[in-house]
Amino acid sequence: MKNHSQFKISLFVLLVFVFLASYGAECRATPPSLQFEPLVFHPPKGKRTELSNGMVLYLLEDHELPLVNISFMVQAGSIYEPADKIGLASMTGALMRTGGAGEKSGDEVDEELEFLSASISIWIGGEAGGGGLNVLTKDFDQGLDLFSDILLHPKFSEEKLQLLKNQEVENIRRKNDNPSSIASREFLKLLYGTESPFARETTLDTISQIKRQDCIEYYSKYFHPDAIILGVAGDFKSEEVIQKLENKFKNWEKRKEMLPEFTPIHPEYKSTVNLVEKDLTQSSIRIGHLGIKQNNPDYFPLSVMNDILGGQAFSSRLFQEVRTRKGLAYSVGTVFNPGNIEVGTFFAFSQTMSKNTIQSVSAILENIKKMRDEPVSAEELRLAKDSFLNSFIFSFTNSAQIVSRQISLEYYHLPEDFMEQFRDHVSKVTREDVLRVAQKYIHPDGMTLLIVGKSSQFDHSLSIFGPVNTIPLTNP
Amino acid sequence: MGKRLARILFVMVLLSPMFESRAEDLSSRVIKHSFKNGLVLLMVERHASPTVSFQITYKAGSVNEIPGITGIAHLYEHMAFKGTEKIGTKDYPSEKPVLESLDRTFAELKEERERGELGNAEKIKKLEATMDLLEKKESLYSIPNEVGEIYRRNGATGFNASTGKDFTNYTVSLPSNRLSLWIALESDRMTHPVLREFYKEKQVVLEERRMRTENSPNGKLYEALMRTAFWVHPYGLPVIGWSQDVQSLSRKQTEDFFKTYYGINNIVISIVGDIQPDQVIREMEKTFGRIPSRPVPPAVPFVEPRQEGERRTHIEFDANPLIYIGYHRPAVSHADSIIFDIIDSLLSDGRTSRMYKHLVVQKQIAQSIGTDSATPGGKYPSLFFITAAPRAPHSLEELEQGIDDEISLLKTEPVSSTEIQKLKNQFDGSLIRGMESNSGLAGQLSYYEALTGDWKYLLRIRKELENVKAEDIIRVAQKYFVNANKVVATLSKTGSNEKVQNEKP
Numbered sequence: 001m002k003n004h005s006q007f008k009i010s011l012f013v014l015l016v017f018v019f020l021a022s023y024g025a026e027c028r029a030t031p032p033s034l035q036f037e038p039l040v041f042h043p044p045k046g047k048r049t050e051l052s053n054g055m056v057l058y059l060l061e062d063h064e065l066p067l068v069n070i071s072f073m074v075q076a077g078s079i080y081e082p083a084d085k086i087g088l089a090s091m092t093g094a095l096m097r098t099g100g101a102g103e104k105s106g107d108e109v110d111e112e113l114e115f116l117s118a119s120i121s122i123w124i125g126g127e128a129g130g131g132g133l134n135v136l137t138k139d140f141d142q143g144l145d146l147f148s149d150i151l152l153h154p155k156f157s158e159e160k161l162q163l164l165k166n167q168e169v170e171n172i173r174r175k176n177d178n179p180s181s182i183a184s185r186e187f188l189k190l191l192y193g194t195e196s197p198f199a200r201e202t203t204l205d206t207i208s209q210i211k212r213q214d215c216i217e218y219y220s221k222y223f224h225p226d227a228i229i230l231g232v233a234g235d236f237k238s239e240e241v242i243q244k245l246e247n248k249f250k251n252w253e254k255r256k257e258m259l260p261e262f263t264p265i266h267p268e269y270k271s272t273v274n275l276v277e278k279d280l281t282q283s284s285i286r287i288g289h290l291g292i293k294q295n296n297p298d299y300f301p302l303s304v305m306n307d308i309l310g311g312q313a314f315s316s317r318l319f320q321e322v323r324t325r326k327g328l329a330y331s332v333g334t335v336f337n338p339g340n341i342e343v344g345t346f347f348a349f350s351q352t353m354s355k356n357t358i359q360s361v362s363a364i365l366e367n368i369k370k371m372r373d374e375p376v377s378a379e380e381l382r383l384a385k386d387s388f389l390n391s392f393i394f395s396f397t398n399s400a401q402i403v404s405r406q407i408s409l410e411y412y413h414l415p416e417d418f419m420e421q422f423r424d425h426v427s428k429v430t431r432e433d434v435l436r437v438a439q440k441y442i443h444p445d446g447m448t449l450l451i452v453g454k455s456s457q458f459d460h461s462l463s464i465f466g467p468v469n470t471i472p473l474t475n476p
Numbered sequence: 477m478g479k480r481l482a483r484i485l486f487v488m489v490l491l492s493p494m495f496e497s498r499a500e501d502l503s504s505r506v507i508k509h510s511f512k513n514g515l516v517l518l519m520v521e522r523h524a525s526p527t528v529s530f531q532i533t534y535k536a537g538s539v540n541e542i543p544g545i546t547g548i549a550h551l552y553e554h555m556a557f558k559g560t561e562k563i564g565t566k567d568y569p570s571e572k573p574v575l576e577s578l579d580r581t582f583a584e585l586k587e588e589r590e591r592g593e594l595g596n597a598e599k600i601k602k603l604e605a606t607m608d609l610l611e612k613k614e615s616l617y618s619i620p621n622e623v624g625e626i627y628r629r630n631g632a633t634g635f636n637a638s639t640g641k642d643f644t645n646y647t648v649s650l651p652s653n654r655l656s657l658w659i660a661l662e663s664d665r666m667t668h669p670v671l672r673e674f675y676k677e678k679q680v681v682l683e684e685r686r687m688r689t690e691n692s693p694n695g696k697l698y699e700a701l702m703r704t705a706f707w708v709h710p711y712g713l714p715v716i717g718w719s720q721d722v723q724s725l726s727r728k729q730t731e732d733f734f735k736t737y738y739g740i741n742n743i744v745i746s747i748v749g750d751i752q753p754d755q756v757i758r759e760m761e762k763t764f765g766r767i768p769s770r771p772v773p774p775a776v777p778f779v780e781p782r783q784e785g786e787r788r789t790h791i792e793f794d795a796n797p798l799i800y801i802g803y804h805r806p807a808v809s810h811a812d813s814i815i816f817d818i819i820d821s822l823l824s825d826g827r828t829s830r831m832y833k834h835l836v837v838q839k840q841i842a843q844s845i846g847t848d849s850a851t852p853g854g855k856y857p858s859l860f861f862i863t864a865a866p867r868a869p870h871s872l873e874e875l876e877q878g879i880d881d882e883i884s885l886l887k888t889e890p891v892s893s894t895e896i897q898k899l900k901n902q903f904d905g906s907l908i909r910g911m912e913s914n915s916g917l918a919g920q921l922s923y924y925e926a927l928t929g930d931w932k933y934l935l936r937i938r939k940e941l942e943n944v945k946a947e948d949i950i951r952v953a954q955k956y957f958v959n960a961n962k963v964v965a966t967l968s969k970t971g972s973n974e975k976v977q978n979e980k981p
Contacts, residue, residue, distance in 0.1 A: 034660065036630075039653045041526045064524055065908050098827075110827040115898045117905025136905060163837060170843045170867045177693055177795035279794055282686035314557075314624030314635075324620040327679030330687055351687050383629055390631025393651055397525040398912060 043396035046231055046403040047238070051246050054226030054254055058406045059241065060233045062399035068140050069400040070147065071132035072230040073411045075259055076124050076222035079197035079341065085209045087202035091164050092215040093124035093131070098164070099157040102149035106160050109146055118143045120150060126198065127341045128411060129222065137235045141244075148248040151223065156215050168207050175201075176473050180351070182276055183284040183452045186471055190274060190448045191290055191345055192265070198342055224255035229410050231403035265290065265342055269446020273466045276452040276473060283357040283453030287364060288347025289446055294338040295414060300425035301433040302336060302441060307384045308376050308434070309367065310334030310348055315383060317367050318348065328352050328360045340412040346442065354457035358464065361449065368447075371438040375431040388426050395419065506921065506931060507753045511761070513769045514741025518921045518931055519756060520748045522914065528749030529634070529649040529914035530658055532666075533922040535744070536737035538715040539641045539776055539853060547717015548725055548733050550639040551681055555671040555730060556646070557623055557637070560664045564622040564672060571617035575672060578610045579727050582675060586724055607675065618672050623661065630654050634915055639715055641853030643926055649915055652750035656759065663763040666738060674727045682723070685716045693795035693967055701800045701965035702852060704789040705859055709780040711852055739770030744925045746918035780804075780857060786962045792970045797872050801879060802859030804961040808850055808927060814940045815952040816860055819886060820849035821899055822949075823862075828898075830885070835878050841870040842878065854927055859963070860956070872966050886953035890946035900941050907938070 046058035078089040097120060100106040113120060116139045122131035135143030176182055185201060192199035232241055267290035292299065303311075310318035310333040322332045332350040339345075348368065352360040396402060409418050449465055462468050509517045538549045561568045585603040588595045627635045627648060635648040650658055689695035699714050706712025716722075745764075747756060783804055805816055823831045824847040835842040843865040851861035866875040910916060925931040 034654075034657050036651075036653045036657075039526050039651050043525075065911055067908060067912075107828075107833075114826045114828045115894075115901060117902045134909075136908065163840065166840060166867065167843060170865075173868055174796045174843075174865070179691055280691045282683065282691050312628065314621040315628055320620045323680055324673060324676065325615065327676035328683070330680050330684035352683060353686060383625060387628040387631065390629070390651060391633050393526055393631070394633045394649065397527055397914075 039393070041393055041396070043393075044399065044402060046233065046399075046406050048406075049242065051225065051242075051249060053249055053252055055245075055249060056229040056410065057242065057245065058229070058231035058403050059238045060231070060399045060403050061236060061238060062233060063235050066137040066235050067134065068137055068143075068232065068234040068236050069132065069134050069403075070144075070230065070232050071130065071400065071404050071407065072228050073128050073130040073407050074223060075227040075411075076129035076218075077127045078124065079126055079262070080222070080259065081197075081218070083195070083200070084206060085214060086200055086206040087168060088210050088214055088218055089124040089129070091161070091168070091210060092218045093122045093129060094164050095156055095161055095215050096150055096154040096219065097122040097131070099160040100155035101146065102153045102155075104146075104149070105155075106157055109150070112142070113146060116142060118146075120147055122150060127339075140236065144244060144248065152249070152252060154219060156212055156219075158212050161210075161212055161215065165207055165210065168202060169204060172202060172204060172207070173475075176278075176475065179278060179280055179282070179284045179452045182278070182473070183286050183349075183450060186274070186276060186452070187286040187288075187347065187448070187450045188345075190272070190450060191288070196265075197262075198339075221257075222255075225249050225252045226254045229407045231407045233399040233403040262342060267343060269443040270448075271446055271466055272448050272469060273462060274448070274450045274469045274471055275455055275462055276450070276471050277455060278452055278473065280354070280453050281457075282351050282353050283360075283451050283458070285350045285352065285357070285361060285364070286347050286450040287361065287368075287447050288334075288345060289443055289448055291336060291344045291346040292338055292441060293343055294340050294412060296338070298437050298441065299338055300422055301429045301437045303422075304381070304384050304388070304426060304429050305371065305376075305434045305438050306334055306336035306346075307387070308380050309371050311336065312384075312387070315387075317370075318350075318364065321367060322350065322360065322363050326363060328356050328363065332360075332364075354454050355459050357451060357453060357458045358460040358462070361451075361465070365444065365447075368442060369444045372435070372442055372444065375435045378431065381429070381431055381434065385426055385429065389423065392423055502935065503932065508931070509753075509757050511740075511765045513765065513767060514739075515764055515767075516744045516925060517757070517760065518744065518746045518925060519751060519753045520917060520921070521751055521753055522748060523750050526652045526750050527649055527914065528652045528655065528747060528751055529918045530647065530662075531746045531915070531918040531922045532646040532662065533744045533746075533926045534644045534646075534738055535642070535742045535926050536773065537640050537642050537644050537853075538713060538717075539710050539856065540733075540737055540773070541710055541713060541717075543713065543718075543721075545721060545725060545729060545733075546713045547681065547715075547722040548730055549644060549737075550716055551678065551722065551725060552671075552730050552733050552738075553637050553639045553644055553646075554677050554681060555674065555734075556665060556669060557621065558670065558672045558674075558677070559619070559622050560668045560670055562664065562668070563626070563661075564619050564670065566617050566619060568617075568670070571614065571670075571672070574610060574614045574617065575670075575674075575727070578607065578614065578675065581606050581610060582726065586726070590724075611676065614672065620673070623665065626657070626661065630657055641711060641715065642855040643923070645919070645922070647915060647919070649749075655751065655756065659759055659763050663767065666740070666743075667767055669734060671727050671731055674730070678722055678725070681716065682719060685719060685722070688716060689714065693793050693798060696791055696793055697798055697800055697965050697967045700789050700791050700967075701802055701963060704787050704965060705783075705802050705804070705963040706780055709778045709856060710776065711780070711856060711858060715852075735770070737773050739773070740764065740767040741769040742773060744922050746922040746925075748914040748918040748921070776856065783960055783963070786959045786964070788964045788966070791965070791967045792972070793967055794970055795967065796868075796969060797866050797972075798967045799864050799866070799872050799875055799879075800965045801862040801864075801876070802851070802963040803957050804857065804963075805850065805860045805956055806857050808854035812952050812956075813850070813854075814937055815944070815948055816849040817937065818899060818941070818944060819860070819949060819953065820847050821902065822886075822891065822895060823847045823882065825902065831879070831882050834882060835864070835875070839878060840867055841875050843867040845879075872968065876964065883953070883957045887950060887957065891949050892946075896941075896944060896946075900938075903938055903941060 044060060046060035049057045051057060076089060081088045098106045101109055118135040118139060120133050133143050133147040188199040269289055308316060310316045313319055318332050322328050329350045329352045334348045336346050337344040348364045350360055350364060409416060451462060455462060505520055507519045536549060541548055558564055565571050581603055588600050624635060631651045633649050637646045689699055702712050806812060823829055824845055831845045835845055845864045848861040850858045852858060862879060864875055864879060866872055910920060920934060921931045924934045
């Protein structure tokens with residue numbers, strides 16, 4: 001069965017709060033109608049400070065296990081790379097990690113880390129870069145030396161760059177091997193546009209354009225202390241660690257330019273029907289359109305709406321209707337991904353045998369429309385709210401997670417009490433709110449439909465939904 | 477490819493400034509309680525957050541199947557989410573006869589379908605229509621997914637289950653004030669399950685099979701390797717089952733599987749988190765403790781005969797080339813098992829592992845490489861498993877040669893003391909990291925207790941590691957990594973004419 005994550009941001013915030021007992025008594029089937037004592041919990045929170053070079057620090061001591069975890073985010077991302085060098089950002093991150101640092105070659109860094117049972121990661125994704133260090137307390141200094149060398153003095157070995165390029169070429173060669181990855185990739189391109197920084201993909205051509213010098217320039221442009229938010233969680237003493245980080249990074253220069261602004265996307269909701277032809281016994285389905293940004297106040301009622309429609313296993317309407325009642329799919333649901341820098345996406349997904357393709361699409365569309373036509377039942381809303389509120393503590397089970405969330409909130413300019421706001425808003429959401437946001441943000445007549453499958457085996461022609469655009473699969 | 481849960485040890489070191497890898501630390505923290513009826517309970521008390529993770533491990537899985545009923549263990553696992561006589565129904569006494577009519581109609585339908593060409597198409601249509609009608613009637617009584625809803629309402633996360641070869645696991649994590657809810661729900665689920673929505677759920681399982689196996693190059697190849705490696709033992713059968721078998725399974729057969737294998741005396745339960753162990757035992761004695769034992773399930777009656785030469789199989793599919801290699805090896809209970817774990821780490825753990833370093837980084841003939849010490853299970857003799865993808869223009873043959881070279885090296889070159897020390901350090905690290913999550917720890921404890929009858933097995937590895945000598949690794953490699961134990965499954969693009977000799981069981 002699937003795991004569904006509630007939201008994109010990874011962790012949390014602090015305030016003292018009290019969980020009220022929930023509604024064992026009203027829930028008719030709870031075996032001997034159980035009542036629960038209120039659960040009182042004061043989740044810890046990382047303390048915020050800044051280094052003299054502008055680097056933001058969050059520190060949360062937790063001495064349960066002899067481990068220290070550092071994580072950071074840096075203002076970078078593949079959306080800032082030149083269009084003729086797609087792949088440069090992620091490759092720069094990977095090369096920082098593998099291409100050697102300070103006096104050491106990449107292989108020496110690997111040997112030293114793995115001998116210590118420690119790990120360092122550096123990644124650059126779409127809208128952010130980041131990484132971290134995970135090390136046993138006793139090896140903290142040695143781990144920090146390696147980690148800071150990677151951040152300050154990456155060597156960008158030519159040989160390791162060639163390896164990364166060769167591997168990316170092979171990834172491109174293999175990109176059509178699995179139907180669900182074809183569906184995800186092509187669907188994003190349909191929503192944002194093939195050339196959009198939020199959907200474009202690497203090609204043999206863009207990979208061949210990437211040179212060592214490009215990586216060095218990309219790194220020099222984006223990696224600066226005042227572009228970094230760094231968190232430390234685990235078994236350490238704050239005073240000592242602040243001092244160590246201050247010493248390590250004190251000569252690192254602040255950045256010269258800020259990130260470019262993007263021309264805002266104004267979503268258009270057009271109904272389109274798209275097909276990727278592949279010889280399969282099961283169709284992968286995506287139906288949806290562009291969504292909202294995380295800072296939209298309607299994010300909270302929309303989350304509840306999405307949970308009820310298809311965001312949750314077992315209890316969502318799509319799971320109940322399409323999977324349990326009709327037996328049409330194993331995997332079915334909706335994803336509501338708010339964007340940060342740009343609008344995110346809203347879509348339903350499913351995988352169903354070829355001869356049930358059209359029937360499944362219809363069943364999904366019917367459920368989407370129903371969300372806008374009538375309010376959800378009081379019971380459905382109660383379930384979605386209880387579930388959210390009662391599982392809230394699971395966002396505070398581990399200090400490294402708590403700190404990562406704080407970093408993420410600050411990175412995306414979200415309020416530091418975002419999670420409390422989330423909780424408080426959810427507890428106040430009404431049936432009318434859910435209906436209002438469904439009507440405002442879901443556009444059943446402006447959906448992009450994509451099927452990856454074997455159209456000769458479908459139950460009806462796909463054209464009953466509109467003129468079909470066939471997307472060719474290019475094999476590099 | 478991810479490695480399976482590594483064979484990790486855990487040492488609990490709470491609030492201790494220095495880590496010492498002493499088995500006693502964890503030994504003193506795990507509380508083991510055996511109930512009179514044979515149920516085994518393991519607990520670790522940990523108050524880091526007001527949450528608790530539960531795992532129920534049934535010592536049964538697809539290894540308890542035979543051809544004709546493949547997929548039954550997994551299908552029952554899906555049915556375990558459908559509720560009981562009290563949950564998931566508005567009115568069980570009225571629902572029951574409808575379920576029975578469905579069963580009778582299905583039996584007739586199955587008989588007619590199995591006549592193949594001679595089957596009466598008209599009759600089949602009519603019976604299918606009757607099934608539809610009865611299912612509509614059933615839906616008037618059933619409450620879909622009510623077990624899941626109750627858990628969700630109460631803030632559960634990770635409510636799930638998985639079926640493997642040897643075991644079937646049921647997991648959930650809850651706020652710690654809801655222990656009594658878990659006890660009430662689970663003791664009901666394991667004693668009075670009702671297999672409702674059965675025929676629709678079979679369709680769901682067949683979709684799962686299409687997703688995981690039929691349209692997945694890795695899934696297809698894995699199935700092929702297992703069929704080629706095991707001619708007799710059920711390790712060669714797919715966990716999800718053959719389509720035909722899943723379609724023909726009846727509700728009664730599936731219920732019988734439950735009755736045979738889901739006895740309280742065939743279970744290990746692990747509970748880790750914010751609990752008071754004494755209170756847990758008291759509460760459980762009143763519920764789980766009163767469930768009567770069942771007869772010990774029959775042993776798996778099959779023994780895989782010795783393979784008498786290398787076996788190969790090949791698949792053409794619309795995807796890029798892959799290679800899976802297996803070497804027959806003894807069960808995890810065998811003394812040599814730990815050496816396989818060490819070899820597994822040596823070959824593919826991390827960037828400095830031998831195969832990654834040589835095949836991915838230096839020669840660049842592999843795009844990815846992974847190994848696993850015991851696939852598809854650990855209870856019976858299984859395979860040391862190697863998976864790799866060639867990097868074009870390098871061929872499958874070149875990659876296989878590269879892998880063979882690494883295996884040869886194990887037989888001749890003694891492992892350096894640095895490599896051994898690195899493994900020890902990594903085990904110690906995993907020990908500590910394994911403590912970070914309640915659910916992860918619960919899973920590990922359950923697994924080793926179910927597999928070996930003693931969760932402490934997971935501490936043995938570290939001790940063994942202290943005594944491992946380079947020649948032990950050479951001895952094991954020479955003994956098992958021989959052609960007569962080797963099984964190879966390759967996949968290449970349809971029509972690509974990769975030359976591979978086929979051998980059919």
